[in-house]
Amino acid sequence: MNASKRKAWLTALLQGALVLLGLIVLFVAAYSAVYFTSWGRDPHWIEAFRDRAKLANWPDNARWPWIHQDTQYWIVRVRLDDGPVILEGLPPHARYWSVTYYGGREENASINVKNVELGDDGRYRIAISQDPLPGVDNHIPVTEDVGQAVIEIRITLQEIGEPVLLPEVWQNDVLLVEGVMS
Amino acid sequence: MRVMRWILSRLAVALILGVVIGLLVYHVAVPAAASAAARKALSLDHFTRETGSGAAGSRDAVYFAARYDCRNTVTRISGEAPDAVYWMIGIYDNRFQRIPGGHLNDATIEIDDDGHFEAIIQQGPGNAQNTLECGNKGTGIILVRVFLPADPESVAAPTIEREAITQD
Numbered sequence: 001m002n003a004s005k006r007k008a009w010l011t012a013l014l015q016g017a018l019v020l021l022g023l024i025v026l027f028v029a030a031y032s033a034v035y036f037t038s039w040g041r042d043p044h045w046i047e048a049f050r051d052r053a054k055l056a057n058w059p060d061n062a063r064w065p066w067i068h069q070d071t072q073y074w075i076v077r078v079r080l081d082d083g084p085v086i087l088e089g090l091p092p093h094a095r096y097w098s099v100t101y102y103g104g105r106e107e108n109a110s111i112n113v114k115n116v117e118l119g120d121d122g123r124y125r126i127a128i129s130q131d132p133l134p135g136v137d138n139h140i141p142v143t144e145d146v147g148q149a150v151i152e153i154r155i156t157l158q159e160i161g162e163p164v165l166l167p168e169v170w171q172n173d174v175l176l177v178e179g180v181m182s
Numbered sequence: 183m184r185v186m187r188w189i190l191s192r193l194a195v196a197l198i199l200g201v202v203i204g205l206l207v208y209h210v211a212v213p214a215a216a217s218a219a220a221r222k223a224l225s226l227d228h229f230t231r232e233t234g235s236g237a238a239g240s241r242d243a244v245y246f247a248a249r250y251d252c253r254n255t256v257t258r259i260s261g262e263a264p265d266a267v268y269w270m271i272g273i274y275d276n277r278f279q280r281i282p283g284g285h286l287n288d289a290t291i292e293i294d295d296d297g298h299f300e301a302i303i304q305q306g307p308g309n310a311q312n313t314l315e316c317g318n319k320g321t322g323i324i325l326v327r328v329f330l331p332a333d334p335e336s337v338a339a340p341t342i343e344r345e346a347i348t349q350d
Contacts (some may be wrong), residue, residue, distance in 0.1 A: 016192050016195025020195075020203075023200075066272075067270050067280070
């Protein structure tokens with residue numbers, strides 16, 4: 001290969017690298033804009049393992065690199081600065097389950113299979129808020145500065161043959177997310 | 183036409199470069215970075231109790247983490263079965279992915295009459311009740327999760343013994 005041909009190839013390679021860099025920057029910027037501006041809009045339950053390859057779930061799944069087959073990790077994105085969130089549903093049929101949230105800190109109080117208080121109808125109500133809410137037996141405290149948050153339900157060793165139960169999510173008397181029985 | 187050819191050829195170069203760089207990141211850079219971070223934080227010979235942000239979860243859980251290296255080595259993990267709602271031992275590769283066959287929990291592991299368990303990390307399959315099969319993964323992380331222990335402070339870390347495999 002003569003010098004001018006080699007130079008042409010190297011130039012093409014460099015220009016291709018610049019195009020790639022530009023495309024990556026564009027993708028990251030567009031993705032970040034959509035991800036952060038859409039937070040809390042149209043929230044729904046995501047199964048962290050099963051849905052991990054979906055483009056929209058990549059950033060959230062960065063929190064669950066160590067997931068394993070005994071546990072289902074269900075998450076929903078909410079805005080805790082819009083008001084207290086209330087979860088209401090039937091307890092999962094499982095050896096262990098818990099509800100917690102991630103708001104930038106990763107060690108949180110949780111309501112779980114052992115400490116949950118159920119109502120007379122066998123359902124639980126959990127408030128995720130700065131202060132306990134009257135009439136809601138279970139409370140997960142959050143700090144004032146938490147805005148975007150991920151609520152997580154861990155269900156470990158789900159009983160075979162029983163449906164997976166996920167709670168309704170309410171905020172300001174509005175049903176944000178339907179409960180699931182699948 | 184010439185401009186179009188220029189654009190398409192540069193896009194093709196960008197695509198090829200992107201695939202090559204992506205594969206290098208996934209297969210080389212991520213495992214190397216994860217392995218280096220694990221070497222810095224964790225030992226091959228003993229478990230580290232993880233709390234706070236390292237625990238990646240709520241206060242319900244006690245986690246223990248260590249590294250394994252199953253290249254020409256068998257790793258023996260033993261200890262007292264925790265008094266807890268649930269516990270497990272799992273091995274992960276250097277991309278933080280669980281390894282099929284590398285998972286035992288309190289229902290599947292063999293616990294003796296004294297309440298002790300012993301699990302072995304080795305390349306090949308062994309006794310299903312006490313083997314964590316690392317296959318050809320080489321190195322990675324061991325995680326012990328204990329959910330809702332009766333007394334979190336009294337949960338003891340399992341011990342690790344490593345035996346070199348001699349080639350005859």
